[in-house]
Amino acid sequence: MQQQHDVLNKKLKQAIDARMVVEDARKHQVEVLSQFAAKLSLSCKGLDMELDNRLAKYRSALKKGVDFNLLAPFIDDVLGLLKHQEAKQIALQRDLNKSVLDAGKQLQKVKGLPDDARRSLRNLLDRELDNIQSNHDFVPILSKLVVIYHQALQAKLAESDTGEALIKPELASELMTLANGLLFEDESAEQIKNIRNQITRNDSVDELLDAAIGIITIISQNISKERQSAQSFLISLNQTIEDLHHSIVSTTKHSESLSAEYDSLNKSIERKIKNLNQQTQQATSISALKELVEEELKSLSDDLITKEKLEHAERENLLASFKDINNRVSSLESKLTTYKQRLNEQRFKSLLDGLTKLPNRAAFDERFEHEFQLFLSQGSELTLVVIDVDHFKSINDRYGHSAGDKTLQVIAKALQKSVRKSDFIARYGGEEFVLLMTGMPLEKAVAPLEKLRKTIQSIPFKFKDTQVEITISIGATQLKKGDTQLIAFDRADEALYTAKNEGRNRVCISK
Numbered sequence: 001m002q003q004q005h006d007v008l009n010k011k012l013k014q015a016i017d018a019r020m021v022v023e024d025a026r027k028h029q030v031e032v033l034s035q036f037a038a039k040l041s042l043s044c045k046g047l048d049m050e051l052d053n054r055l056a057k058y059r060s061a062l063k064k065g066v067d068f069n070l071l072a073p074f075i076d077d078v079l080g081l082l083k084h085q086e087a088k089q090i091a092l093q094r095d096l097n098k099s100v101l102d103a104g105k106q107l108q109k110v111k112g113l114p115d116d117a118r119r120s121l122r123n124l125l126d127r128e129l130d131n132i133q134s135n136h137d138f139v140p141i142l143s144k145l146v147v148i149y150h151q152a153l154q155a156k157l158a159e160s161d162t163g164e165a166l167i168k169p170e171l172a173s174e175l176m177t178l179a180n181g182l183l184f185e186d187e188s189a190e191q192i193k194n195i196r197n198q199i200t201r202n203d204s205v206d207e208l209l210d211a212a213i214g215i216i217t218i219i220s221q222n223i224s225k226e227r228q229s230a231q232s233f234l235i236s237l238n239q240t241i242e243d244l245h246h247s248i249v250s251t252t253k254h255s256e257s258l259s260a261e262y263d264s265l266n267k268s269i270e271r272k273i274k275n276l277n278q279q280t281q282q283a284t285s286i287s288a289l290k291e292l293v294e295e296e297l298k299s300l301s302d303d304l305i306t307k308e309k310l311e312h313a314e315r316e317n318l319l320a321s322f323k324d325i326n327n328r329v330s331s332l333e334s335k336l337t338t339y340k341q342r343l344n345e346q347r348f349k350s351l352l353d354g355l356t357k358l359p360n361r362a363a364f365d366e367r368f369e370h371e372f373q374l375f376l377s378q379g380s381e382l383t384l385v386v387i388d389v390d391h392f393k394s395i396n397d398r399y400g401h402s403a404g405d406k407t408l409q410v411i412a413k414a415l416q417k418s419v420r421k422s423d424f425i426a427r428y429g430g431e432e433f434v435l436l437m438t439g440m441p442l443e444k445a446v447a448p449l450e451k452l453r454k455t456i457q458s459i460p461f462k463f464k465d466t467q468v469e470i471t472i473s474i475g476a477t478q479l480k481k482g483d484t485q486l487i488a489f490d491r492a493d494e495a496l497y498t499a500k501n502e503g504r505n506r507v508c509i510s511k
């Protein structure tokens with residue numbers, strides 16, 4: 001019995017010990033789990049304030065012990081909030097996805113993006129973005145996107161650098177056209193020449209700006225000179241008119257005083273004749289009459305001599321006045337003629353290109369407007385041609401600016417000589433010329449234009465003992481219904497562009 005009791009006791013003890021081990025293990029597990037839950041809850045911190053509060057309460061409840069009854073309401077609350085949080089995260093993920101997609105598409109539009117960056121971007125947008133599971137997956141995608149953004153930015157910066165280099169030749173050529181159009185004399189001509197050299201030698205926008213300021217200064221100096229000369233002409237005109245006025249007034253005054261003297265002389269002569277008449281009738285003897293008549297006749301003759309002298313003086317005076325007036329008017333006339341001549345010369349010069357002596361762009365615009373009006377009103381056939389010297393920059397670069405200038409002069413002369421009298425050729429600017437072929441349909445213009453091209457090609461240019469072949473590209477179009485001058489010009493320009501693209505030294509037309 002005792003033995004049975006001991007066995008039972010031992011078993012019970014063993015069971016209690018085993019239970020204790022299990023209890024301890026469980027307690028340890030619960031502790032680990034509760035610590036894990038607390039840590040996990042901490043990792044959610046910052047997502048949502050409400051959730052943070054609940055989790056803090058949950059953690060402090062956990063610290064007091066793992067009493068499920070106590071923890072249950074917190075767990076329910078936290079679960080509810082986590083569900084809400086999940087929905088928020090999904091919406092956020094959708095927004096993030098859209099933003100990344102938009103940003104990526106914008107990036108794809110950037111010019112000059114390196115090929116590998118463009119490929120990586122395409123892959124990112126087409127594949128990687130579709131495999132996103134959580135917001136964390138965005139992290140590597142966003143960092144890739146930042147790298148591509150960086151590359152795009154560099155491409156943009158490089159583009160703006162070359163952008164400046166591209167703008168410069170245009171600026172230089174505009175300035176060159178302006179400088180070429182200025183026809184000044186003496187010192188100003190020399191200054192303009194220096195500026196033109198500066199423009200072709202330029203390697204910075206600053207230098208172009210200096211050239212532009214130089215041109216403006218010369219123009220303003222010349223305007224002021226012109227104004228001074230006009231002013232001095234007006235002053236001298238005014239002086240001459242004033243002198244004329246004085247001269248006429250003094251002649252009139254002189255005539256008035258003479259006329260008073262005439263009056264009194266006439267009256268005295270009249271009186272003497274009357275007197276003579278009376279005394280003749282009253283005379284009683286021939287000898288008395290003779291004496292009387294002799295006396296009166298002498299007095300009359302004196303009066304007549306005085307009158308004649310007066311008349312002579314007046315005639316002389318008038319003649320002198322007329323001579324004086326005549327001289328002044330002639331001098332004024334000659335001044336006026338000189339001034340008119342200068343104005344005409346100025347106008348002529350302002351329509352002439354200084355370097356080639358061909359009509360300039362302003363003259364072309366005027367003529368094109370005139371021909372365009374004829375085309376509109378009479379439907380006349382008009383072919384517009386744009387001519388550009390090929391690789392002209394390399395002539396300047398290789399043989400110098402003066403050689404470039406000379407080339408333009410020779411080409412201009414050859415062009416002028418080769419076109420018909422009724423055609424109008426002008427230097428449009430830089431190495432570009434324009435030609436208006438009146439009464440000429442496009443199909444018929446091709447042959448003479450081909451001839452023109454060959455003429456230029458056959459000119460034996462020689463620089464630094466080297467024979468150089470210089471060619472031109474030609475673009476032509478015919479004015480057609482609905483055209484504006486600009487549309488037609490753009491069409492001719494397009495044809496020229498094609499001629500350049502197809503290898504230069506050719507004639508291309510655009511219908």
Ligand SMILES: Nc1nc2c(ncn2[C@@H]2O[C@H](COP(=O)(O)OP(=O)(O)OP(=O)(O)O)[C@@H](O)[C@H]2O)c(=O)[nH]1
Nearest residue numbers: 176200389390391392393394396401404405430431
């Ligand atoms: N010597 C000289 N050069 C000029 C004059 N006007 C413009 N230029 C130069 O003409 C050159 C024109 O060069 P681009 O527009 O690059 O053309 P291009 O070298 O002729 O080449 P393509 O037209 O493409 O065949 C520029 O270098 C200008 O500086 C000028 O009056 N005299």
